[in-house]
Amino acid sequence: MRLPGVEPGSIAWKAIILTVGLQTPVMLEIEVHHHSLSFSNSHVRSLSTNSSPSPLFSITNPSGVEEKTGIPMKGSKVVLKGMRYPELENWVQSHGYRPGQALMLWKRLYGNNIWARHSEELEGLNKDFKRMLSEHAEFKALSLKDIYTASDGTKKILFKLEDGLVIETVVIPCRRGRTTVCVSSQVGCAMNCQFCYTGRMGLKRSLSAAEIVEQAVLARRLLSHEVGTITNVVFMGMGEPLHNFENVIKAADILVDEQGLHFSPRKVTVSTSGLVPQIKRFLNESNCALAVSLNATTDEVRNWVMPINRKYNLEMLLGILREELRLKHNYKVLFEYVMLAGVNDSIEDAKRLIDLVRGIPCKINLISFNPHQGSQFKPTREEKMIEFRNILAEAGCIVFLRPSRGDDQMAACGQLGKLGEIQAPLLRVPAKFQGALEASL
Numbered sequence: 001m002r003l004p005g006v007e008p009g010s011i012a013w014k015a016i017i018l019t020v021g022l023q024t025p026v027m028l029e030i031e032v033h034h035h036s037l038s039f040s041n042s043h044v045r046s047l048s049t050n051s052s053p054s055p056l057f058s059i060t061n062p063s064g065v066e067e068k069t070g071i072p073m074k075g076s077k078v079v080l081k082g083m084r085y086p087e088l089e090n091w092v093q094s095h096g097y098r099p100g101q102a103l104m105l106w107k108r109l110y111g112n113n114i115w116a117r118h119s120e121e122l123e124g125l126n127k128d129f130k131r132m133l134s135e136h137a138e139f140k141a142l143s144l145k146d147i148y149t150a151s152d153g154t155k156k157i158l159f160k161l162e163d164g165l166v167i168e169t170v171v172i173p174c175r176r177g178r179t180t181v182c183v184s185s186q187v188g189c190a191m192n193c194q195f196c197y198t199g200r201m202g203l204k205r206s207l208s209a210a211e212i213v214e215q216a217v218l219a220r221r222l223l224s225h226e227v228g229t230i231t232n233v234v235f236m237g238m239g240e241p242l243h244n245f246e247n248v249i250k251a252a253d254i255l256v257d258e259q260g261l262h263f264s265p266r267k268v269t270v271s272t273s274g275l276v277p278q279i280k281r282f283l284n285e286s287n288c289a290l291a292v293s294l295n296a297t298t299d300e301v302r303n304w305v306m307p308i309n310r311k312y313n314l315e316m317l318l319g320i321l322r323e324e325l326r327l328k329h330n331y332k333v334l335f336e337y338v339m340l341a342g343v344n345d346s347i348e349d350a351k352r353l354i355d356l357v358r359g360i361p362c363k364i365n366l367i368s369f370n371p372h373q374g375s376q377f378k379p380t381r382e383e384k385m386i387e388f389r390n391i392l393a394e395a396g397c398i399v400f401l402r403p404s405r406g407d408d409q410m411a412a413c414g415q416l417g418k419l420g421e422i423q424a425p426l427l428r429v430p431a432k433f434q435g436a437l438e439a440s441l
């Protein structure tokens with residue numbers, strides 16, 4: 001397989017095979033056999049042991065969690081936050097209790113400002129029911145490790161998972177009563193976007209639905225008194241959410257349940273780097289909002305900065321959106337465009353972007369690049385971002401400039417995670433852009 005700008009057999013080549021060729025088991029076997037991988041062993045294991053023809057949907061279960069008849073288990077206990085309401089109701093009934101008691105439990109897990117983490121916090125439930133829960137149910141999926149506060153009030157929460165891995169969740173207070181929690185869907189990420197710190201980690205594993213849901217629950221429980229009501233959820237933390245499709249969809253269903261956390265579906269946004277088949281499924285199966293990280297106006301640039309584009313190019317990505325959104329009423333996709341100086345921020349880029357999104361109901365967020373250790377890109381100057389924005393706006397696009405939030409605590413977009421000894425490689429810079437990158441330094 002030949003890839004432009006990448007030597008066959010090089011480390012970069014192997015990383016692309018892993019990130020782009022995840023649906024090709026033969027390629028995976030070759031790479032696992034060679035063992036010179038820039039990803040963790042757990043990632044290799046999760047790929048190599050999977051015999052499904054569609055490994056993008058294979059989820060490595062968190063340590064100690066097994067799936068039995070669709071009900072998430074930890075040892076002999078069910079994981080309460082891994083169940084949609086009908087599943088919880090069935091499980092409660094299977095233990096001889098009434099549906100009304102299931103609803104009371106659900107409301108104490110997710111509503112009424114209780115956010116229970118222990119059977120003792122279930123005020124008003126009968127003693128037998130509480131005893132049964134303490135014997136057969138697990139309330140917790142995460143434990144708090146640390147909270148950092150950036151100078152602009154953004155909070156980065158570090159959570160420890162059962163298996164010792166750490167994820168990051170960010171709470172971003174905004175004006176006008178809107179506060180957003182940015183949740184992670186994986187530990188690390190397989191997509192290797194070149195501007196993203198998380199991408200350098202490689203993929204360690206995907207999160208369970210309970211681990212995703214509990215980030216939002218604990219953000220409310222820990223921080224509501226300080227930041228006010230958390231109104232919005234964005235799946236823009238660590239990981240590619242649609243690479244963990246089933247658990248992300250399940251978590252989104254739990255987040256929007258009207259008797260529980262009750263986030264509005266339009267205020268729960270799932271972001272993707274552009275996994276085309278999963279986008280189609282998402283638009284058909286979920287009412288939640290979709291964001292697509294675009295970041296380039298040509299395949300040449302996108303192949304480099306977002307290697308997933310070598311599998312699903314701009315035409316395929318924008319084609320599926322154009323086709324699917326025709327069937328959805330009153331729905332706009334959000335395009336995110338991280339502005340990289342000298343790479344994707346020219347006037348020609350602005351004009352191409354207008355052409356690319358024509359016919360797609362959308363909003364566009366222009367995002368300031370957040371530098372991190374080892375990053376080769378520089379942020380576009382503010383005046384240039386404004387000029388770029390104005391060109392789009394004059395052509396009739398709905399476009400916003402998004403300032404960086406929380407960057408002094410590495411809590412900003414693309415800055416989450418911690419690099420281990422083994423890192424995903426930086427891809428070779430296409431010759432055409434080497435000068436531009438040097439000039440922007």
Ligand code: SF4
Pocket residue numbers: 189190191192193196197198199200237238239240272273293414
């Ligand atoms: S930008 Fe998103 S999809 Fe790309 S590497 Fe980072 S976390 Fe993964």
